[in-house]
Amino acid sequence: MADITRKNHPLDAHVSRRNFVALCGAGAAGLGLAACGAQPSGDGSADSAKSESGYTLVEEGKLIGVSDMAYPPLESIPDGGSEPEGFEIDMMDALAKKLGLQMKWLPATKFDTIIPLIKQGGKADVGVSAFTITDERRQEIDFTDSYLDSNQGLVAPKAAGELSEEKLNVAGTQIAVQSGTTGEAWVKENLPEATCVPLDDAIQAMTGVQTGLYAACVADLPVMSYLCKESYTDLQVAIEIPTGEQYGIVVSKDNQQLTKDLDKAIAEMQSDGTMDELQQKWFGTTL
Structure with a gap:
């Protein structure tokens, strides 16, 4: 954002x-x-x-x-x-x-x-x-x-370079999400080979990616963009996911x-x- x-x-x-x-x-x-x-x-x-x-x-x-x-x-x-x-x-x-x-x-x-x-x-x-x-x-x-309208955003370390769903959809790849969200539903549906890790909130997910615990995280794009800009400057929105959601x-x-x-x-x-x-x-x- x-x-x-x-x-x-x-x-x-x-x-x-x-x-x-x-x-x-x-x-x-x-x-x-x-x-x-x-x-x-x-x-x-x-x-x-x-x-x-x-x-x-x-x-x-x-x-x-x-x-x-x-x-x-x-x-x-x-x-x-x-x-x-x-x-x-x-x-x-x-x-x-x-x-x-x-x-x-x-x-x-x-x-x-x-x-x-x-x-x-x-x-x-x-x-x-x-x-x-x-x-x-x-x-x-x-x-x-x-x-408000929103899409989803997949965040990964900038050092990971260019990513795709295909690269992430492999066994052993851990993707963090907030429990009970549409981000969790998207990961389970679109990255079925990866491991979806539900957490309490987006802050925990972002911190886990930053520390290397997870390969990426998925949540609402406005929030992911804001956090990458304001707090997690070594992370980036690697994939914008056009889910067309409404709050x-x-x-x-x-x-x-x-x-x-x-x-x-x-x-x-x-x-x-x-x-x-x-x-x-x-x-x-x-x-």
Whole structure:
């Protein structure tokens, strides 16, 4: 991703998702997290509040979100910081404001536990962590309309030279991915002879490639490009994979009015130029 404009605090190349979670003040027990400020009910779940718009919120006046928080420049917690930042963070602040709500975030949660958490209900209203809209995921939850397009990127050391799928698709080659992602699905389908290694997050995958533990890693192209430019300068996007994915916000099937209101707000931000402004801020270009 060319000309990234956010350079105030590039990620430490050895920071994993667990460090991000620690900075949030919580461990990785994603399904056991309680919503910020919500009072527990007798069965251990958070009380819900019916909004004037007809949808249910975990906490009145708040839109509670959950994210992996280890996927810059979409969302992350800067090294030494405590508040999340990124494209999706700014986007959700703006969307919540349009709905007359205040955006609040749960502590960072492992990516592949977010959809089950939203489906379960009572902990968070939305899941926002670069979720590609897929039919398989739609069996469990609802998605808003798309707010960002993306492809996949395969990252390898610059010293490895020119690579191809054929060179990587051999026994003994280890390819790192983030567990539960479309990157993992792509590797399993297109590099079946190689060994797919699922990890907690993209930071761990990139660090593993940098240290020689894995031959390559695959994740969303905007994130791979950003990390190669900002933190892992000895790595490069060796292959751009045109998967044509679209990101959506994860919402419970029991909260369809919230999905509709978010869709309306997303359309407004796209038409008034706000989405383009946020893309320029975080990616240095519009995607």
